[in-house]
Amino acid sequence: MATTTKQAYTPLNEQTVIELSQELDLFSDYSSLEVNEIGDGNLNLVFRLVEPATKKSVIIKQALPYAKVVGESWPLTLDRARIESDSLKKFAEFSPEHVPEILYTNNELAVTVMEDLSSHVILRKGLIDGVTYPSLAQHIGTFIAKNLFYTSDFYLHPFEKKRLVQQFTNPELCKITEDLVFTDPFYDIETNDYPAELQDAVSELWNDATLRNKATRLKLKFLTHAEALLHGDLHSGSIFVTEESTKIIDSEFAYYGPQGFDIAHFFANIAMNHIAQRAHIKDKEKRAEYQLYLSGLIRDTWNTFTDTYKGLWRNEGVELATKLPGFEDEVLESIFTDMVGFAGCEVIRRTIGLAHVADLDSIADFDEQILLKKKALKLGRDWVKNKQRIKNIEEFITSIRSV
Amino acid sequence: MATTTKQAYTPLNEQTVIELSQELDLFSDYSSLEVNEIGDGNLNLVFRLVEPATKKSVIIKQALPYAKVVGESWPLTLDRARIESDSLKKFAEFSPEHVPEILYTNNELAVTVMEDLSSHVILRKGLIDGVTYPSLAQHIGTFIAKNLFYTSDFYLHPFEKKRLVQQFTNPELCKITEDLVFTDPFYDIETNDYPAELQDAVSELWNDATLRNKATRLKLKFLTHAEALLHGDLHSGSIFVTEESTKIIDSEFAYYGPQGFDIAHFFANIAMNHIAQRAHIKDKEKRAEYQLYLSGLIRDTWNTFTDTYKGLWRNEGVELATKLPGFEDEVLESIFTDMVGFAGCEVIRRTIGLAHVADLDSIADFDEQILLKKKALKLGRDWVKNKQRIKNIEEFITSIRSV
CATH class of the missing domain: 3.90.1200.10 (Aminoglycoside phosphotransferase (APH), C-terminal lobe)
Incomplete structure (x- = not known):
């Protein structure tokens, strides 16, 4: 599993998410990478990255420092990204077939890179x-x-x-x-x-x-x-x-x-x-x-x-x-x-x-x-x-x- | 409350316990200080320090890194000194009259300096x-x-x-x-x-x-x-x-x-x-x-x-x-x-x-x-x-x- 140096939290965008995928060496061709933000924007950013030539895809999920529900917005801990990835890894110890594979986590960025489940x-x-x-x-x-x-x-x-x-x-x-x-x-x-x-x-x-x-x-x-x-x-x-x-x-x-x-x-x-x-x-x-x-x-x-x-x-x-x-x-x-x-x-x-x-x-x-x-x-x-x-x-x- | 620099754990003795009391400025005359180790030696060192002229006294308690019971000895965390002093301080928030006053704690040394209760x-x-x-x-x-x-x-x-x-x-x-x-x-x-x-x-x-x-x-x-x-x-x-x-x-x-x-x-x-x-x-x-x-x-x-x-x-x-x-x-x-x-x-x-x-x-x-x-x-x-x-x-x- 790759590691990057500690960075201050900043929300990803379609450009920086490609840079992150490059840093993590997730794909071979970054020029044609397709990126879509598919989250609802209320709690998390969810980017789907697809390499058209190989059909390889991953999900990059990043917690936002707030929660929005019906117009209201309140601050919400980024630590939930750690809780989510740590618990998925723990569950994977017992039932690897029932959780998405975690490819990378960064608690400072509140980022988790995981298996794309869009076939589901x-x-x-x-x-x-x-x-x-x-x-x-x-x-x-x-x-x-x-x-x-x-x-x-x-x-x-x-x-x-x-x-x-x-x-x-x-x-x-x-x-x-x-x-x-x-x-x-x-x-x-x-x-x-x-x-x-x-x-x-x-x-x-x-x-x-x-x-x-x-x-x-x-x-x-x-x-x-x-x-x-x-x-x-x-x-x-x-x-x-x-x-x-x-x-x-x-x-x-x-x-x-x-x-x-x-x-x-x-x-x-x-x-x-x-x-x-x-x-x-x-x-x-x-x-x-x-x-x-x-x-x-x-x-x-x-x-x-x-x-x-x-x-x-x-x-x-x-x-x-x-x-x-x-x-x-x-x-x-x-x-x-x-x-x-x-x-x-x-x-x-x-x-x-x-x-x-x-x-x-x-x-x-x-x-x-x-x-x-x-x-x-x-x-x-x-x-x-x-x-x-x-x-x-x-x-x-x-x-x-x-x- | 005084603080000292971080030190590696080492058990106190009658000499070093006086030095500690001096460092903490607990008494005025250290030359005549009476020191007695009154613990049972199974879990903790308990020193009673008395200044004869003023009758001022304190207890200096230090956890030992083991527990001895009926001849058996096994390792036991020094963290219990932290638990003890932290909990006594917490209880003191509600019932200061029912716990000994804590004068100083040092978690690295597993040391707590507290009120002498030998009148009890x-x-x-x-x-x-x-x-x-x-x-x-x-x-x-x-x-x-x-x-x-x-x-x-x-x-x-x-x-x-x-x-x-x-x-x-x-x-x-x-x-x-x-x-x-x-x-x-x-x-x-x-x-x-x-x-x-x-x-x-x-x-x-x-x-x-x-x-x-x-x-x-x-x-x-x-x-x-x-x-x-x-x-x-x-x-x-x-x-x-x-x-x-x-x-x-x-x-x-x-x-x-x-x-x-x-x-x-x-x-x-x-x-x-x-x-x-x-x-x-x-x-x-x-x-x-x-x-x-x-x-x-x-x-x-x-x-x-x-x-x-x-x-x-x-x-x-x-x-x-x-x-x-x-x-x-x-x-x-x-x-x-x-x-x-x-x-x-x-x-x-x-x-x-x-x-x-x-x-x-x-x-x-x-x-x-x-x-x-x-x-x-x-x-x-x-x-x-x-x-x-x-x-x-x-x-x-x-x-x-x-x-």
Whole structure:
């Protein structure tokens, strides 16, 4: 891996990004290099560089020192580039096939050069379009199980675990989750964003003291339980897919947190797609078929996750806890219960909070959009409040299917 | 506060410690300075320096790069001197009256210069001698409540909380607790230390699968729950007392952990003294009276702790959780339940683990010592296994009194 001398941060442009690629010796012919900035400009610059003769391409991603959301802009640490590349490298130790290859990082410039995944599509888009991905459950279940187990106290020496907790201390990005996922949607706070037609449902939610209590307890878990290295934002927009390949990206929210968090976000986003399909697929039979695929995706992901986790526990467990009869079942039960609660928070915040999902927002028929968002809110509330009553993955799936 | 230039670590001796005191301008007349090394030589050098003319005295404590226990010696990080002085300074922000004043620290030399507390006695000695301390409950309850609340997410900005978690990352000392408190006593591991007469009770304990399961769950809390800055080793040997003054020392085990931990260790050590008094105070009436004092000490400490904690919560809570009706009661209930479990582990490990307590070990009548240690073991097991069944401080006290 090449290294360059330490430089002061300055945003790249189409000229300097070519110079950087030259410095890193990424291509052979720089005169014909095609450069496109394909980021949305709100958080990062994302340059795609292609050498036409060889078809060789790379992505050069650079964090911007601010975040822009719906016109608002606030400063945001460049350290997130380090967190993202460090976590992708850590995940690559366990699942190299499920993360983009990192070719170069420069923490001062907040730059990461990585494999170009433009042969893939963003999972959220694929799901909205009703595409099925036969290997996705297997890939995500394995990816999460390995990340959790291999970075936990069950596997790591406590010194190494504590070193990683320090390395992945991520206050600014965690604060975004603490606010936008666990706090703002449960209070009348200006970051919330929902149409007036949802006001009754939102007011009811804000007046639900039990819900607020349970969401707060989940927030405290997020704040204090340093169990394993999480991706931290594993929704369907952080996953690139093809029929046979799954790549996880955008891990700048990575930190040590509660084990149930990542799988919760994945499931919550599948569930919202499931709800939204009532609007997207008009043909009833086709819709039923696709929703069955989505249920199966959740079931298979969970079962792959638990099977993989148990296998690692049995074969590679180091901490004496892994030798206790049945202890892994208790751990997995507690991951499951946390998962239901965290998934509930994610569904609620994606419906009425600052950051929405295209699955629901793209529903053209406004009345139907409102109706389905109300259903999503109801499901999210149920998960947060009654997470202990949902006992297993089948009951979780039933709760989605009976929306 | 004086600063000296960075020096390589070398253990102090009676000559160099005077030179250091001179460099720091601690006294006016160095020719007549009295120096005594009063440490036990197992972990730290502890020099007491007295200027006879003025009666001025200070303690100069230096960590040694190893730990010695019963002849064994193993390397141990000098960073514990930093942890100790940093945590004492942090505690002094909330309770300056309950920690020794820190006059100087040097992390390279692992040296701390602090207030001399030789007017005080170690609480364990006082309790073994049957002395009562009328302000102790008030002091300890307040000290713990302030430490927990002011270093928690309920009060601190999440950036500051996470900065402190990093600052007090303490892998080597935590590992000692992970091993000696939560692991070794529950397995046939060579660090354990108990007379052959306890073998039956110990074997029964090792065969108790439920106990091992519950102890492991407590260990996982210790490993993963970064709730508040703990002293980390708050037994009666870490507390200096007079009739009206209470000073907490030896906080080299400080780290961010579960809130119930410190008060558990304090109570466990009071409980072991309570059990041991059957041997120490022969006069039945006097013994009953002293044991009543010890019960009251636990009750008053707990009530002071909860009252103080609730007051801080009400008046200084920042996190929105502190505005939720009744939420502080849920937090305190969960601290209480954790406390019972952690206290159980402490009683067990002090009875059969590597590090014992003089309260029990000093019982001259060997048969009685064995009998009382068996009772202590039974109590510890009950606390670890049935912590959820003990609902409040009165039931906790009853469990001690009915030993």
